[in-house]
Amino acid sequence: MSISGSNTWLSGLFVLLVLLFTVSVAQARQEGSANSTVGGITTDEYHIGVDDMVQVEVWRNPELSVTVPVRPDGMISVPLIGDVSAGGRSAQDVARDIEQQLAEYVREPKVAVILTELRSHEFLSRVRVTGAVNRPVSLPYRQGMTVLDAVLEAGGVNDFAAAGRTRLYRKDNGGATRSLPVNLQRILRRGDLETNIEVQPGDVITVPERAL
Known part of the structure; x- marks a missing residue:
């Protein structure tokens, strides 16, 4: 194999490894948010309540990622798409909803919703x-x-x-x-x-x- 051919092969392998690593990181982030715990509570079983703090992360679109409280009407505000219903729903359900709405503006959006403060849990x-x-x-x-x-x-x-x-x-x-x-x-x-x-x-x- 020539030196130029070897370099091309190595470059292709490097690009493949980078892509695999990027996908793995994205999946880990989403799985981590789905199975995380806050204050000893497993958030994949928790229903979001009023005053809870929610972090919305949109992969590769940091300008669309926000940390917001759940309003008394159960809604959160997300850039580009506006209000999204969060009260009484799981973090995974809200993430899927945001992905569907963002799909009109962003190509194949990947969204993770993370509960950072379970303020409503203290009341319940x-x-x-x-x-x-x-x-x-x-x-x-x-x-x-x-x-x-x-x-x-x-x-x-x-x-x-x-x-x-x-x-x-x-x-x-x-x-x-x-x-x-x-x-x-x-x-x-x-x-x-x-x-x-x-x-x-x-x-x-x-x-x-x-x-x-």
């Missing part, structure tokens, strides 16, 4: 105490928090409470609500912690009033 994950307590409250969830912790934050039960019939309401993964019995009277008066359940994000604790 709060623990609420209602009913016959001295101060109904909505508390930020803390790991290890129990029913007793939450009730004490609410100032304890009032004089009209039927503490023995307290219930804890919890949504399962399918969206159905379960009702768990809590004998708050035994917890408070006897120190019986059998029903002092460890709460989960989104739980609602309700202390009913006694029948007069």
Whole structure:
């Protein structure tokens, strides 16, 4: 093989390797955004909420890449295409939607949507105490928090409470609500912690009033 032919072959191989590397980087970026976590939450299963911060990256088009908050109407603003619905959707769904709309202006756009701050999650994950307590409250969830912790934050039960019939309401993964019995009277008066359940994000604790 001549020297010029060898150089041509090596140049072609170099170009091929560069192309393969570029495609690999693009795929890794998108897969990384799809499977990333923020605050311990897997974002591929998370539904975007109001006030969440969303980073939109358009490959090879940095002028179209932005970091924006989700507005109260559930929309985000993206350069060139304007408003895009994001509230209640996954990051992957929003990315595909943006790709389809950008396709009118950009050739084969590749879009990654990354959640940088899950601000709405803090609201959704709060623990609420209602009913016959001295101060109904909505508390930020803390790991290890129990029913007793939450009730004490609410100032304890009032004089009209039927503490023995307290219930804890919890949504399962399918969206159905379960009702768990809590004998708050035994917890408070006897120190019986059998029903002092460890709460989960989104739980609602309700202390009913006694029948007069």
